[in-house]
Amino acid sequence: MKKLIYISLVFLILSGCKEMGRIDFIDDQAGPPAPVEVKAVKNISGGAIITYKIPEDRNLLGVKAVYTRNGEVVETKGSIYVDTLRVEGFGSANEQEIELYSIGRNEKLSSPVSVKVSPLAPPVQVVKFDVEAGFGGVVMSIDENKTNADLSLVLMADTLGDGKYLDMQTFHTKSGKIKFSRRGLSVRPTKFAMYLRDRWNNVSDTIYRDLTPIEEVRIPSDLFRNAALPTDYFVTAENSSGYRLENLWLGSDASTPGDFFASSHSGPMPQWFTIDLGRKVTISRIQKWPREGMELYSSTAPRTFEVWGSENPNPDGSFDDSWFLVGEFEQFKPSGYGEGREVGPVSDEDRDYWYNRTEFDVVPTEKATDPYRPLTHVRIRVTSTFQTFGTETNRSQVIIAQLAFWGQLVN
Template structure:
């Protein structure tokens, strides 16, 4: 079976761009000197190995003509890398090694006239690379309309997860989803598949292009359907937040991710809440949330950051004030807390105040939230927002799309 692993450059490029964007100019290009004598090499070399790399410390020769130290090395059989460290530092970091084994690193001092010293070779023994640390914990299980991916990243270092599925047209495993994360616990789902057996795969990569072996499983995604939003209805509860700006509740399920949505009045008490019926009883599997986007709004303003979903299967929902926070499973009146959720941080790793176009696209495409398996079947829902991304005393949402199995 052909596994197309070479289709992940988008993921790798995003990682590399993020790394390059943070790199400072240490003046390595400021080559101005008439002294063309060969500099002496570094001495007293010591190695401190870490996962996938090593810190190499040394003593520099006593010369004001040295500009930087250059390390040359291979991180695998095919890839050469170079790392520079300025004259003002005594350590060069070498990283990206594919395996936990000995590697040769060649060090040079480089003068301001761009003259290199004689080489000095040192052996590093990097510990197990982070992508290989994560790989044994990776697992695939069937989920509603797709597969669930779990893994552990105890070192909290950036890795990429690439999910594949078998394509009947190309007769090969093709990339379905790719994302990178530093999260210690990885748990998410890739959806959009019919409830028929299909071969799935997943592998782990890093920003240097190293790739783990592929875990493959034949799975049958669980059946689910989009809840029919034409059957939704407003549930008028006095304890819900007043609505303002003409952004009435039905805009929350009108099928449009732009234009109007649900918007609370400014200055009302937490939590900012709204309530509605979903037509009939469903065991919800997940929901997709569409927040307000654009330079002024993405990860800003009154977009929800922390919120809860409450539900009831009673034909006569009680009008009770919801708490700002409550544990999953908490019952108040005939409402039960179905789950507590936090909107994910910008996937680029940027601060919410400095997002890029990929972060905006991530939010614009809708973010899926998996429902806890213990959540009961319900026919009425309440969204209760406790924290928003901006310093605003209100909340707004563009669209809410739930999925599940009718009961």
Template sequence: MKNNKWYLLLAFLCSVVMACKEEVLSPLEKDSVAPQQISNPVSTSTPGAVTIKYNLPSDPDLMYVMAEYTNKYGKTISVKASAYTNTLTVDGFADTAFYNLNLYAVDKSENKSAPVTIRVKALEPPIFAVRRSLVLASDFGGVNITFSNPTEANVAVIVLYKDSLGNFATKETIYTKQKNGLFSSRGFPAKETIFGVYIRDKWDNRTDTAKATITPIFEKQLDKSKFRVLTLPTDAKVGFGLPIPLLWNGIISGGDMWHTDDTGMPCQITFDMGVTAKISRFTIWQRQDNWIYAHGNPKRYEIWGSTNPASDGSYTNWTRLASCVSVKPSGMPSGQNTQEDVSAAARGEETTVSLNAPPVRYIRVRVLETWSGGLATHISEMTLFGNDN
């Protein structure tokens, strides 16, 4: 009896498997009648793209309109637009050549109409305007790259350098849509290096490579053992027994931090680096754990520098080195942190200082607003880089 039960179960499973194999997905409607063509297509050229407006056929089972063309690399590109619109955009063109674009009406049975062919020509793809605007200059530990991106297109900026074998190697790729781009690629010794930069878009269209021979400026982390507190009359008072030197003791996690009392905003503290240096960049770490992007962590703040600070605590003889805004990657409300938020806070918030900034000896941290909007602020750690030679 038991064997019969197993036989019946096996037979049932086999029948289910056979039924599944026989099931074939097909259009809900099926006929062999091709729809009518679209009519009166008119194309408009934009950077790297064309937009086509047209009249739809009257077929009740029309599903979409499809555009096809063969790009400069020999690849067939297809774009579809719903039957509920009469406009279709084809982007990703690599140049400003003329192309034959075929437009098809397609019904619910996947029947295609006869093509309507039009000649189209895109305006210059955005990557080329970005490429022409590239400027490469010497920077601390590497190369400074500036560019303009007037259409705010999504582009990739690929940074290359010639290695010891004389071959170009990729250093890094920066993805951006900034209208005015500015960043530095670092990690190089202070010796003559050939750098290259080219621009790529998401369709893998690429520009030629801009090249420059550059000697990076020597950069090092400034020695925190030389840092000393300088208390000026307008500086914030320490709160909770957490003094300013905890700002540079190398400990980021836990409750180890500089903390003010409820002094109100804006507030500032001052310290002496022990050397006069041209600052290249700095990193600030928030109070970690459950406090990130919350409580007294700075949301808007400034870093100032001086070689001769005014004794009255005013900003006479001070230069603003950077204005900073802390950005939470996820954009989630305070207290709700994603892994991306946690990782970003653990890396610290790095800010680049302008190459035109003067050498300084004294640093002032000025907090304008905290994440909670409260009266006290705190920072776990601060590291500065530059050249004190």
């Protein structure tokens, strides 16, 4: 009985404590905290990192920086557990004055400590960018965004020829190096303009270009067929016709489960297959869709591959002079791969690119000196999947939901 009473009392005490919750003592009568002591300033692109010594005060809540950015007074706050504050978003390299305050738990502020910073030129002034004519439209590029700043590329065009540039499309990226394509434009001389904008609405100078998009059409797939040359590998997973090669051009862009090509689970690497296009064409780009629900940038999706073309492939299936190299490609990842080429974290931009924008532009290279030659057959040679890339593994399954080819029809 005594034991039962003891347990009940403990329960009541604990319950009472839970109901009372946490009590934080705030002394409204306490004076303002002592000011911080600035120790160092590191100027960065468009801002600065200020290091300071936090005053010893049990009533201290944190520190804040107050400054003017683009004509507006803004604040940046830090807790008592850090000794740096980052001020950013300045649109020039002009000297800026920052005021630092210690904040008490009663929200009283210390006297301000003024510090001057000299930001380096902001990303919109130093990042290189350009726009040029491309197949079906124009190609916009960002190069050497070493700050990995969150930037927008704003494309404009004088479509009516009246000297008025209207916004055409805006692309957002944090990538250090990337290209965007705007397709579906008329094949006629057009005046284009483009500028960079950051998230604080700082903008770069505007560049102007007179460009003529190059004609490009999606190659009709009505005559596509599996060429099934002797050295090709198109053995399907579980030998199921549900994963046949023809799904690459008969499936939907959305790629519903089961509507994709999947080779056997332990096929040789590299492995390749050949598609007879049924007509003579030139290829300017390749689109690829992954299997819906496949883990991003991983597993059996192609990481690196080659594209070969031929007008009259050798019937023995060999890679001889009847074939020419269209291009060597690697799955692009907007946020970039790690120093050791590992995948690393996957961003929202990576996710969008993986499912919606994976394209491979055909361009002349040292190995592919004339990639726009007419062809009737395309051979896809997968040299690695994400599963085998950087390893000594020479066997893997390959899964692709759909392929599409763009270019020009040759009469």
